[in-house]
Amino acid sequence: MAEQFCAQALTYGTADKTVIRDVSLSLDQGELVALIGPNGAGKSTLLRLLTGFLKPGAGHIMLGGKPLDAWSTQTLSRHRAVMRQQTQLGFDWPIEAVIGMGRAPWTQQPEASVIQQVMQLTGCLPLAGRKYAALSGGEQQRVQLARALAQLWCDGAPRGWLFLDEPTSALDLYHQQHLLRLMKSLTAQRNLHVCVVLHDLNLAALWADRIVLLHEGKIVSQGSPESVLRAEDLARWYGAEVQVGQHPTNAAPQVFLAP
Secondary structure, three states, X not given: OOOOEEEEEEEEEOOOOEEXXXXXXXXXXXXXXXXXXXXXXXHHHXXXXXXXXXXXXXXXXXXXXXXXXXXXXXXXXXXXEEEOOOOOOOOOOEHHHHHHHHHOOOOOOOOHXXXXXXXXXXXXXXXXXXXXXXXXXXXXXXXXXXXXXHHOEEOOEEOEEEEEEOOOOOOOHHHHHHHHHHHHHHHHOOOEEEEEEOOOHHHHHHHOOEEEXXXXXXXXXXXXXXXXXXXXXXXXXXXXXXXXXXXXXXXOEEEEEXX
């Protein structure tokens, strides 16, 4: 398995705007890293750079000591999976077929046993047999998570680097909790390594091992939830008046909007 994921001095821009400015970031094995920041900070763009879907204007990305663009598409897809914010399909397939798409780097015939295991892991079994297009936004997100995990499935478990772009945005409270608990338990086994864009600072505080705060395309803070989620810093970067307290049952900070 590719053991290191490292970005050095990434810059990316469009014709009239620099979106990512000199970003360097290392991701560690068995770690859940949350990317946070206000709207327009560059979180989704950075995720697309890290996963190879965008090419940086400057800087480089290394996976397992090899430049990302030196990996073949098939081999990279066995080590790195991505769940985008929204995925619209141009065909109306049953969810089992959509999840089976994740097995394309491994086999032309998706294994029913793998699909069943991934559906159980992600809480998709109640959706069995339904057409993807008929699902709610939250149900589609769960299916896309299952597809991404199926892509990394090897020897009975997902292994490698999983990148998630706002995976909880359409989920209700139960499924937000289920998804992040699942990511936390999988990373604790040190076979799966997760980088996730989150808008909800309290979700990031509860489940992330490390938080990376972006503002105007630059990393302005990173570290433990306690070190990043400070009221004065959040007020500076988000422009909102906030108060920071402590979760009632653990040491995680919790962020509250000032009335």
